[in-house]
Amino acid sequence: MNQLVIxxxxxxxxxxxxxxxxxxxxxxxxxxxxSGTQVVTMALRRVDLDSKEDNLLDYIPKHCTLLPNTSGAxxxxxxxxxxxxxxxxxxxNWVKIEVISDNKYLLPDNMETxxxxxxxxxxxxxxxxxxxxxxxxxxxxxxxxxxxVMPLGAPIGTNRGIRTKELIQIIIEEIxxxxxxxxxxGRPSEAAEAMEMGADAVLVNTAIATANxxxxxxxxxxxxxxxxxxxxxxxxxxxxxxGNASSPLTGFLYEGVNS
Amino acid sequence: MSFYHVYQTIRDDDFYPMxxxxxxxxxxxILHKNIxxxxxxxxxxxxxxxxxxxQAAQKAHALSLxxxxxxxxxxxxxxxxxxxxxxxxxxxFNTQNVIERRQLTYNEIEEEAKAIAxxxxxxxxxxxxxxxxxxxxxxxxxxxxxxxKYFDSVGxxxxxxxxxxxxxxxxxxxxxxxxxxxVYDETIYDNVHLSGPKKxxxxxxxxxxxxxxxxxxxxxxxxxxxxxxxxxxxFFTGMHAKYLQKKYPDVDISISLPRIKPHAGTxxxxxxxxxxxxxxxxxxxxxxxxxxxxxxxxxxxPDFRDNxxxxxxxxxxxxxxTEVGGHALEHGSDSQFEISDPRNVNMIKxxxxxKGYQPVFKDWMPF
Numbered sequence: 001m002n003q004l005v006i007x008x009x010x011x012x013x014x015x016x017x018x019x020x021x022x023x024x025x026x027x028x029x030x031x032x033x034x035s036g037t038q039v040v041t042m043a044l045r046r047v048d049l050d051s052k053e054d055n056l057l058d059y060i061p062k063h064c065t066l067l068p069n070t071s072g073a074x075x076x077x078x079x080x081x082x083x084x085x086x087x088x089x090x091x092x093n094w095v096k097i098e099v100i101s102d103n104k105y106l107l108p109d110n111m112e113t114x115x116x117x118x119x120x121x122x123x124x125x126x127x128x129x130x131x132x133x134x135x136x137x138x139x140x141x142x143x144x145x146x147x148x149v150m151p152l153g154a155p156i157g158t159n160r161g162i163r164t165k166e167l168i169q170i171i172i173e174e175i176x177x178x179x180x181x182x183x184x185x186g187r188p189s190e191a192a193e194a195m196e197m198g199a200d201a202v203l204v205n206t207a208i209a210t211a212n213x214x215x216x217x218x219x220x221x222x223x224x225x226x227x228x229x230x231x232x233x234x235x236x237x238x239x240x241x242x243g244n245a246s247s248p249l250t251g252f253l254y255e256g257v258n259s
Numbered sequence: 260m261s262f263y264h265v266y267q268t269i270r271d272d273d274f275y276p277m278x279x280x281x282x283x284x285x286x287x288x289i290l291h292k293n294i295x296x297x298x299x300x301x302x303x304x305x306x307x308x309x310x311x312x313x314q315a316a317q318k319a320h321a322l323s324l325x326x327x328x329x330x331x332x333x334x335x336x337x338x339x340x341x342x343x344x345x346x347x348x349x350x351x352f353n354t355q356n357v358i359e360r361r362q363l364t365y366n367e368i369e370e371e372a373k374a375i376a377x378x379x380x381x382x383x384x385x386x387x388x389x390x391x392x393x394x395x396x397x398x399x400x401x402x403x404x405x406x407x408k409y410f411d412s413v414g415x416x417x418x419x420x421x422x423x424x425x426x427x428x429x430x431x432x433x434x435x436x437x438x439x440x441x442v443y444d445e446t447i448y449d450n451v452h453l454s455g456p457k458k459x460x461x462x463x464x465x466x467x468x469x470x471x472x473x474x475x476x477x478x479x480x481x482x483x484x485x486x487x488x489x490x491x492x493x494f495f496t497g498m499h500a501k502y503l504q505k506k507y508p509d510v511d512i513s514i515s516l517p518r519i520k521p522h523a524g525t526x527x528x529x530x531x532x533x534x535x536x537x538x539x540x541x542x543x544x545x546x547x548x549x550x551x552x553x554x555x556x557x558x559x560x561p562d563f564r565d566n567x568x569x570x571x572x573x574x575x576x577x578x579x580x581t582e583v584g585g586h587a588l589e590h591g592s593d594s595q596f597e598i599s600d601p602r603n604v605n606m607i608k609x610x611x612x613x614k615g616y617q618p619v620f621k622d623w624m625p626f
Contacts, residue, residue, distance in 0.1 A: 021328020023615045045411075048621040051379060072623065074474075074509050085624070101509040104550055157326050210324045 002233065004200055006039075006178055007094060007126030007147045009065060013038045014195065015225045016067065016180065017218065018205025019056060020046070021157075027214055028059040035218035041067035041096050041203065044086045057091075067128065069096035076115035083120050095120060096150070097129040106156040110137040114144050121145025130182050133167035138175050149175055150182035150203065153194065157206045159186025162194055172198045188217075188224030195228025196236060261465045262502045266443065269498060274491060278305035286311045290318060295547050300497055303543035304490045312539060316570055319545040323571035326550055329616045332574045333607065334382035334414070337371055338583040339363050339402055343388030345455030347441070349483065349519055349528075352388040354455065361583040362393055368402050372409040374587035378578055378604040381621040382412040384437065389418035389457060396424050400431040407432045412623040414479075418456070419466035425473045432625060434476040438466045439517070442486040443495035451486055467503060476623070477511035478503060479554060484537070485519035485528030493540040497547050504548065513552030513574065514544055520558050520599070534563060538570065545571040557600040561610070564600055568614050577607040 004011045016039040019028055040060050047056050068086035073079035076099060083095040099112040108130050117127045126147045131137055133151035141149050151168050154160035161184060172179050178200035185191050186207045194202050204221055211217035281302045289299045340362035343352040351358055383406060387394045406413050414435035442448045445460050452458045467478045480499055482492040496514060504512045516537060519528040541553060554574040555564055579598050580586055611618040
C-alpha cells in the first residue's frame with residue numbers, strides 16, 4: 001500500500017479518531033488499540049491539566065500523535081489563540097482547525113478557516129483544517145500551507161454518511177495534499193466508501209464513541225478503512241449501464257480476428 | 260424586532276383545540292419526522308402524546324447521543340448575595356421576607372471559590388438577588404475577575420442588564436448567561452411580581468437577546484414550572500429558544516425546567532407539574548430542538564435526576580448550596596429554596612458513571 005504522510009510523519013493507519021462523546025475516558029486506550037489509529041484528536045477546551053484523575057491527555061497512548069482541535073472557536077482569531085495555547089500546553093504542533101459559528105448544524109466557516117490556517121502554518125504548525133467541501137476553498141487552504149484538507153461528509157455527529165460525495169470526489173481529484181473525510185461517517189461501510197473513492201484517510205468520532213461497544217466499533221472501522229484503501233489501490237472496475245457477462249457467450253466469434 | 264413580537268402573535272392562541280384533535284396517526288407521523296414544525300411541537304405537548312412517551316423518549320435518547328454523546332457537564336452555583344428589591348411571590352429573596360441577608364466580600368468569594376475548585380469543578384454559575392445598590396455591575400465584574408483564577412467557565416444568573424453592561428461582564432470573563440423568564444404569560448407575570456424592577460416583563464424577556472448581541476457564548480432560558488399551565492409555558496419556551504437559535508447561530512442555547520420548590524414565603528404552585536409532565540416537556544423540547552442543551556438542577560430528587568440523563572440532559576448542577584457562603588463560610592445565609600439532591604460532587608460523578616455516562620468537569624476555557 002502507498003503510505004500516508006502528513007506533516008512529514010508517515011502513518012501506517014488511515015483512521016483518525018476523536019475523543020469526544022465517550023461514556024468514559026478510561027475506554028479511550030482500548031479504542032485506540034482496537035482501531036489501530038496513530039492520530040487522536042481532542043477538544044483543547046476539555047483538557048484539564050489541573051485535574052489529577054480526569055486529564056484526557058493521560059488516556060491517550062504516548063505513541064499517538066495528538067491532534068488538538070479548536071472546537072469552540074467562532075472565528076480565525078480564536079482558533080489561532082487555541083492553537084497557540086495547545087502548543088504551549090505541550091500538545092505538539094499539530095492542530096485541527098475547527099471554526100464554527102453555526103451551533104445548529106455545526107458547519108465550518110471556510111473563509112475564517114483559511115485565515116487561521118495561513119497564520120498558523122507560517123508559525124510552524126501542521127494544520128489540518130475541517131472544511132465545507134468546496135474546491136476553491138480547498139485550493140486556498142493548500143496555498144495557505146495546510147497539511148491536509150478535511151471536507152465533511154455530513155454535519156458533525158449526524159452519522160448520515162457521505163452526503164457530499166460528488167464534491168469530495170472533485171477535491172480528491174484536484175488537490176495534491178492528503179484529503180481526510182471528517183464528520184458524517186456513521187458506519188464502517190461509509191468509511192470504506194470514502195477510502196474506495198480515493199480519500200487518503202477518514203476521521204471518525206461519534207460513530208465509534210456512541211456505539212454500544214466502542215472498542216468493537218473501533219476495530220470495525222480499522223478493518224473497513226483497510227479494505228477500502230486496498231480496493232482503491234487495486235483499482236475498482238468501471239461502472240456500466242448494461243450488464244457485462246464475466247464469461248461472454250459470443251466471444252468465440254472474435255477469437256483470432258486480430259491475430 | 261424581538262421575541263416579544265413573536266410572543267404577541269402566539270400568546271392568544273387557543274392550544275386546546277389542536278391538542279384535542281391530535282390523533283394517534285399524527286403522533287406516529289411526528290415521531291418519524293426529522294424536522295418538526297411548531298404544530299408538531301404543540302402536538303407533542305398534548306395529552307394524547309402521553310401515550311407515546313416511551314417512543315418519544317427513545318427518539319430523544321438517540322438524538323441526544325448523536326449530538327452530545329454519553330457526557331454530562333457538571334457545574335455548581337455560587338450565591339454572591341441575596342439582597343433583593345423585588346417582590347416575587349415564589350422566592351425567598353423577596354424583599355419583604357425576613358431572612359438573613361448576606362453579601363460575600365471579595366476575599367470570601369475567593370474562599371468559596373477555593374472550596375468549590377477543590378472538588379474538581381471548572382464551571383461555576385454566580386447568582387445574586389436583584390439589588391443594584393449592594394451588587395452593582397462593578398461588584399459582579401470584580402467577582403468574575405477573582406473567580407477566573409479558579410474556574411475556566413463563569414456563568415451568570417443575576418438581574419437583567421443593559422446591552423452595554425452585558426458587554427462589560429462578557430469582557431470580564433462571563434461566558435454564559437441564565438435568565439429565566441419565570442412565566443411567559445404576561446398577565447400571570449404581572450400578578451406574581453408584585454413590585455420592583457422585575458415587574459418589567461419585556462425588559463427581562465429581551466435580556467438574553469441583549470447578551471446574544473454582545474456575543475455571549477451560551478444562553479440558558481426557561482420557565483419556572485408551577486406558575487402557569489406547563490404545556491403553554493413549554494411551548495413559549497421552545498419558541499423562545501428557537502427564535503434565539505435562529506437569530507444568533509453562534510450562541511449555544513440551552514433550557515432549564517425548574518419546578519417551584521418550598522421557600523421562605525407562603526406562595527404555593529398553582530399548577531401541578533408531576534414527574535411525567537416534566538418528562539413529556541423535556542421530550543417535546545428535545546424532539547423539536549435536538550441541539551438545545553437541557554439542564555437539570557438540584558431542585559429535582561437524586562433518582563429522578565439520574566433517570567433523566569439518558570433522556571437528553573447534558574448539564575447538571577452538583578454539590579449545591581443555595582445559601583450565600585454555603586460552600587466554605589461558617590455563617591451562611593438563609594437559602595433561596597430547598598434543594599432535593601444533596602449529593603456532593605463525587606457522589607454525582609459516580610452516579611453519572613454508573614449510568615454509563617462521562618461526567619465532564621471542564622468543557623470550556625478562556626482564550
